[in-house]
Amino acid sequence: MTLTVRAFRTDDPRDAESVAGVRRATIPYLVCTAGTLCWEVAHASVGQRLRRLVAERPDGTVAGCADTGLVAGGTEPPQGFLHTAxxxxAVGRGVGSALVAAGEAYLAALGVRRVHSWVADEGRAARFAARHGYTRSRRARFLGLDLRRAVLPELPDPLPTGVTLHRVAEFGDALRPLHEADTECAADEPGDLRVGRTPYEVWLRHNWRRPDWDAELSSVALVDGQVAAYSVAQTDGVDRYWSGMTGTRRAFRGRGLARLAKLAALRRARAAGYAHAFTGNDAANAPMLAVNQRLGYTEVATEWRCVKPL
Structure with missing residues (x-):
């Protein structure tokens, strides 16, 4: 197949719609909108060196896309990411290979030593990754919940002593307590990449100011006025809901607070008309997998984080 691999055009709405279509067709569990794709490119931190690539056919249609850049907040020597779709x-016609070659060339020029990529846990994708030098590292699971038919538990009434539930929207601009909670929880997530502390303004810009993150649906559990647990909602504005992150601070773990926060967010999402809820967990994250299973989530797909030295 004759292809042109080029940079994503933020000033062309057709590019955004085409890439969003590729993403939805290949990873339907993730929330993806054309507006968010443009926002990500426009607001990426300088240090991330994000580059979005498009594989274009001679007739101008898009056959695939890729995101590549430096791992944000990494504390090790230069680490890069390269995710293709x-x-x-068009699978099996050279599109993926062309995107990988362009992405790896870009990362090599940045001095990247290791490239990380998510690869679907199925035969063709696994063979493609192995053929290009990527080896499996960690397994992750996509979980789904049909909000139209799910039997969601009622929230306890009364709530446990000292516990109150809130929407993130109630915090207005006073989000530093959430930053502290998110920083602590992110540091404890299973993974093969060490991530440093993200400054508050950077965290605010790349998380809570995203156009697809919903402060009305996102939920926070306070214990005696302190942020103890939270669940972040990410939506496409149509029918899909993604749990961007759910966590509990160390001092409050083992009390069911993450489940409470996530349950409150899911119930609001259903009331707002969202039909499909998805989330993702590292396969070794037993506590969060248990929370999701108790809420009715079931596995819909798996992926592997694969690594390649450059």
């Missing part, structure tokens, strides 16, 4: 009808 190819529309089902």
């Amino acid at each position: 190819v529309v089902p009808g």
